[in-house]
Amino acid sequence: MDEKSGNSFPFICGLDAALRVVGGKWKPLILYFLNPEPKRYGELKRAVRGVSDKVLIQQLKELEVHGIVQRTDYKEIPPRVDYSLTPRGRSLIATMAPLCEWGEENSAIIAEAISGRNAPEK
Template identity: 75%
Template sequence: MKANNTEITPFICGLDAALRVVGGKWKPLVLYFLDDGPKRYGALKRSVRGVSDKMLIQQLKELEAHRIVSRTDYKEVPPRVDYALTPLGRSLADALRPLCMWGEENSDTIAAALAVHERRSSS
């Protein structure tokens, strides 16, 4: 398969396709926070704690290129830019919602397992 003269490796399965779009530490969190509605860059940055400006900008550009997020530049001074989920992005956020619920339901168990792993790794 080719797109813009670039060879695209075929997907192994639907999960492979989805992970190519949403893979990484920050993209699922961006989707989670945009699920509530459009956000300005600063609000998104405050929501996605720990992400650097460089990484957030890169992730937003990739999500925009994959048609998951739309960027609206209002051409104002001071600059005002909003990010929002596209219909495709909304469907992806809907698909991630059960994973979020699983994480909430199991957060204590996950935290305990991570703590054990961290102790073993630092020994």
């Protein structure tokens, strides 16, 4: 039981639960690049530019624990492991498609805001 709210659920709402799964800087990008096909670790590392090995491994393990990503070890020499979306992961990435579209449509405005060119006046 959650002591603060008195609920038996640890989440405030469904959005809180979803954000626990995809929260953080790298998880949404990991999911994006795993869609539509499995990727080997090296491919994923190159796709998700800027992420450290430690953080990528940690995020993949967390996504695996949540049942979003599946790790397949082919037990070969040299080692071959790939990561793919589970059915739950595919359903999650489908919910992220509108957010991706919104980002594409607004990327120029967002870039300007980040660079400070259109910073709001005080």
